[in-house]
Amino acid sequence: MATALEAKKRENKQRSELKNLRDLGNIPAVIYGYKAENTPIYVSEADFLKVIRETGRNGVISLNVDGDKRNVILNAYQEDSIKKDIIHIDFLAVDMEAEIEANVRVELVGECQGVKDGGVLQQPVHELSVLAKPNELPESIQVDVSNLQVGDTISVADIKGTFSYQITQEDELTIASVLAPRQEEEISTGEEQEPGIPDNLEGRETTAEKESE
Known part of the structure; x- marks a missing residue:
């Protein structure tokens, strides 16, 4: 059973609004993929981190966008290069019966x-x-x-x-x-180092360079 996460649509896409969202403890995001239009959204940072700790980096999340529920996985994320905070998330809507x-x-x-x-x-x-x-x-x-x-x-x-x-x-x-x-x-020309992973994801992995806003 997928773990639930609440999300809300973003109507205002201006950079000032993105900063306001982050200042209020939210993370701007986007959802796309299976039967889903490319939709700008945002989620609570605290709720998101809690869900990722429960499901793991590849776990299926039941994302509720203003009442519209979708099964998604965390496809990519972008982090602040200095603070290492997560500043944007890409959610991929998936067909549970199809391989990805x-x-x-x-x-x-x-x-x-x-x-x-x-x-x-x-x-x-x-x-x-x-x-x-x-x-x-x-x-x-x-x-x-x-x-x-x-x-x-x-x-x-x-x-x-x-x-x-x-x-x-x-x-x-x-x-x-x-x-x-x-x-x-x-x-050896230096110690091998695993690609950077935000501490607040506790475990995984890929840092996305793109930001869909």
């Missing part, structure tokens, strides 16, 4: 044997694209690295077919590898 493609966070789990032997675990990929029905989208893709030895890698091909959803990226894409310490020192 979405990016899902990759989580490495287990105590890697290669690291115990002195190797360095690398994770070049932090998200994978999957195809699934909206209510079957996972919050994360857990990849077990327990048996990885120094010099070993895990690619998309190694985990395809182990989940109920389809991973759409190429089989050769490396998800994790264990490098020997000297090799790590030679190729």
Whole structure:
């Protein structure tokens, strides 16, 4: 069952009005997609963050726009570059019976044997694209690295077919590898860093650069 979130239409699209909305604790947004016209809306920041903590980044939300309810997922968001506050949201209306493609966070789990032997675990990929029905989208893709030895890698091909959803990226894409310490020192130009995630989303993931206003 989708978690409910209240929203209201935005009639005034001027930038001054957007600032007023944010000052009052709201987030400007837009809804589009399945049987939905591109509609400017806004939601309470506190309510939105509560819903995301309950449903996860890919959870289905029952968005009630002035009495018109739609099943949506959080398609994208924009954050303030300094404060890291969420300043705009894109909600995608979905058909619950149709598969959609979405990016899902990759989580490495287990105590890697290669690291115990002195190797360095690398994770070049932090998200994978999957195809699934909206209510079957996972919050994360857990990849077990327990048996990885120094010099070993895990690619998309190694985990395809182990989940109920389809991973759409190429089989050769490396998800994790264990490098020997000297090799790590030679190729490293700085610490690998996961793409920035707003702390207030607590878990996921993609930062959208666009803003539909």
